[in-house]
Amino acid sequence: MSGYEILSIDDLDQLESSDGTMVLSPLRRRIGFRPFGVNVWVGRKPGDRVIEEHREPYGTEELYVVLRGTARFAIGDEEVEAPVATFVHAPPGTFRGAVALEDDTRVLAVGAKAGEAFSPSGWEDFYVAFAYLRNGDEQAARAAVEEALAREPDAWQGSFNAACFEARVGNIDAAFEHLRTALERNREGVEPYLATDPDLASLRGDPRFAELTG
């Protein structure tokens, strides 16, 4: 491993979210950057969502920097048109979101929790895993799942997402095993997804599903 690496944001993968509304270029994973979270979101055409509408309820502070094109940000109660080299700061809990106003808009997202050592969040691994899976690369997808489970072995979200992954690839026994673990860790967290998550469709007809979730 060399002491430095050069690349372009155009060299990064462009991975669609499960619902097809978002496109992520996973910069942090690509270079193995460890101090905090850093990724690039892509709006391929005007009107595309480039930053999901959300808040960060667990204390993550974020900064967005427009790298290419123009985006319209909603931040708190404000709406602002943001061309290249605009900085949008989102303290924890602040509502934020953005849509692209130009073709090929790119927004850098930087985030971490103040006062805590950074540990990559499992959402990144599972976002990437499901995108690889949709693209037909099960091996790369499984590697990302295993990475997430190894990093956060006690997180219910990891077990739940692993259940979804195994259900999608047809490993039903493994899927039930992960689902059981997720429910044991946080039944309240899992329950809202049980009836509606399409990833679990192949499990619902199995008697074990009713047994676990009833």
Place this chain on the structure above:
Amino acid sequence: MTVARFEELDAIEMPDGFVWHPVRRHFDIRAFGVNAYTAREPGAHIIEEHSEKTLQHEEIYLVLRGRVRFTIGGDEHELGPGQLVFVRDPALTRGAVAVDADAIVLALGGKPGEPHQVSPWEAMFAAVPAAREENWDEAIRIHVEALREHPDSAALLYNLACMEARGGRALDALLHLQDSVRLDPKFADYAATDSDFAAIRSEPGFPEP
């Protein structure tokens, strides 16, 4: 303040030609290190030549606008908008000059495995305009504020002593210089020839190299 165009950030020119645009300080970001840089003119430094041996930071330099020539560990690379260099090894010397007059580099950095701490050098940079105007009270205030977060920063103590010596606070300057040398003896070598200390060099207790 939640949104800023690049032009709305402060622009603080440093002695060797690069201009610091303090992004982290502007928003008071506490979770990570982020700043932007431009150059005084094409051919001038946009990123000062340095390593991260002291802070042990991993760094990303991302070109936001214009073209920039980086030198990383002796290798030269000219990068344009959307290109970046990730410097994994803190010991590598890195620096850059602007090729285009309007070039902007975004710099991101932090130490893996530890909560982010604001780097002491930020206060030293932030005090440059006040020092340039010989507004020593303001320059001292900025240093003292940063010292609360970094009481053991020898460089910060040394710089504070410089400001105090220039501002006529001889006793404070001497005490802070002694603290600095106690933490890192190399500052006694610097003090021996630093013109900031001309007024107090003959005082008893002035550190000897």
